[in-house]
Amino acid sequence: MAPGRIIFLNGTSSSGKSSIARELLDILDDGVFFHMAVDGFNAMRSKRELEAEELEAALRRTRMGFHRSIAAMAAAGNDIVVDHVLSEPWRLLDCLTVLRPEDVLFVGVHCPLDELVRRELARGDRPPGLAAHQYDRVHAHDDYDLECDTGAADPRECAQHIKDFLPRRPSPTAFTRLRRRHLTGSQEVLTA
Numbered sequence: 001m002a003p004g005r006i007i008f009l010n011g012t013s014s015s016g017k018s019s020i021a022r023e024l025l026d027i028l029d030d031g032v033f034f035h036m037a038v039d040g041f042n043a044m045r046s047k048r049e050l051e052a053e054e055l056e057a058a059l060r061r062t063r064m065g066f067h068r069s070i071a072a073m074a075a076a077g078n079d080i081v082v083d084h085v086l087s088e089p090w091r092l093l094d095c096l097t098v099l100r101p102e103d104v105l106f107v108g109v110h111c112p113l114d115e116l117v118r119r120e121l122a123r124g125d126r127p128p129g130l131a132a133h134q135y136d137r138v139h140a141h142d143d144y145d146l147e148c149d150t151g152a153a154d155p156r157e158c159a160q161h162i163k164d165f166l167p168r169r170p171s172p173t174a175f176t177r178l179r180r181r182h183l184t185g186s187q188e189v190l191t192a
């Protein structure tokens with residue numbers, strides 16, 4: 001069975017990832033795509049109050065499970081749109097370890113900081129300052145297949161750009177380049 005394609009959207013909170021993912025599912029007509037968002041996995045966790053250390057461990061397991069669920073869905077032949085915030089280096093390293101790099105179209109979702117702050121305030125369902133905290137962290141690896149600026153384009157335009165680019169995705173992919181740069185030989189074996 002051919003593995004599914006993975007369109008991996010990475011950006012800060014409020015950068016517009018979920019909006020683009022929704023548009024992508026509307027317009028992608030070649031294949032059957034699933035939107036997998038880290039928010040959705042966080043929402044599955046029980047609501048019991050946890051001590052800081054326990055919460056930290058649970059969050060890490062949630063994200064590791066999320067990464068492996070994407071890999072499992074794609075391995076079964078499903079096409080995936082991933083919506084994630086790579087604000088800690090280990091999150092990208094883990095994705096590089098468990099996802100097939102040649103199947104990933106890595107998309108940087110950018111937005112100017114003043115617009116992020118405006119959106120965060122307007123939506124009111126995110127802690128103030130979250131996007132600013134993530135701003136310098138999420139794109140630190142500095143390599144993508146494709147980038148979009150949601151300060152300049154609406155979600156439908158970004159989605160259309162990604163759809164048009166998908167059949168022309170480069171080889172090697174950004175994930176392949178990043179694996180070579182960041183993973184040791186033994187880690188690379190995992191998805192070889």
Ligand SMILES: Nc1ncnc2c1ncn2[C@@H]1O[C@H](COP(=O)(O)OP(=O)(O)OP(=O)(O)O)[C@@H](O)[C@H]1O
Pocket residue numbers: 011012013014015016017018019020039083085119123126150151153154155
């Ligand atoms: N291109 C855009 N132009 C203007 N507003 C946008 C754009 N994209 C998203 N928004 C608005 O910004 C807010 C956040 O969008 P969205 O939920 O898609 O972001 P997100 O990156 O998925 O955030 P989070 O990671 O916090 O879930 C929403 O109110 C949305 O309507």
